[in-house]
Amino acid sequence: MKNIVTCLWFDQQGLDAARFYTSIFPNSEIGTQVVLDENGQPATVPLTVDFSLNGSPFVALNGGPMFSFNEAVSFQIMCQDQAEVDYYWDALTAGGEESQCGWLKDRFGVSWQVVPTRLPELLGQGDPEVARKVMEAFMPMRKFDIAALERAAVS
Known part of the structure; x- marks a missing residue:
């Protein structure tokens, strides 16, 4: 196993969130962005954004409004x-x-x-x-x- 990656589900703010978090934490960067929709067609908003925070891997998924964050995690x-x-x-x-x-x-x-x-x-x-x-x-x-x-x- 290479890594455990934390996936954060956003509506459409994944890239904004990745930019925000990487501006705060040291040793952080934005990596690959998949700019396709769920049907594999070009999109205006990335479907996923890979990023790291202090060396820990994350992915922001722009999955839509059906889920939101809560204090359980x-x-x-x-x-x-x-x-x-x-x-x-x-x-x-x-x-x-x-x-x-x-x-x-x-x-x-x-x-x-x-x-x-x-x-x-x-x-x-x-x-x-x-x-x-x-x-x-x-x-x-x-x-x-x-x-x-x-x-x-x-x-």
């Missing part, structure tokens, strides 16, 4: 520091919507969770009281605040 972005959390949060919420606990929907309806790597470190220390305090701190947060999580861990 999402992508996690593990961030090293607050600057990375801020960068990805701001980029992906542009035209989208914020939720809680680091979750958001981008302007295409795709769900993401922007998570500092510090969060699982704080939760996994083995001290249930620290984990409880950190969870109480992050549950009402929209975008994660690493300093607030660390303060909760020592309070």
Whole structure:
């Protein structure tokens, strides 16, 4: 097996989405576009767009309006520091919507969770009281605040 490729089903916005995502993530690019309709005839909108995000392969399928994204599937972005959390949060919420606990929907309806790597470190220390305090701190947060999580861990 060569790769597992994530296929994202769009109505007609696959190329726009691929351009948007590759502009945000490093080591990303748009690859092959199949500009044919479902009958193999030339089309004005690509049927599929191959792209990669930070080296991971994706395909955007312009399959029509019968399916839409929901929170049952999402992508996690593990961030090293607050600057990375801020960068990805701001980029992906542009035209989208914020939720809680680091979750958001981008302007295409795709769900993401922007998570500092510090969060699982704080939760996994083995001290249930620290984990409880950190969870109480992050549950009402929209975008994660690493300093607030660390303060909760020592309070």
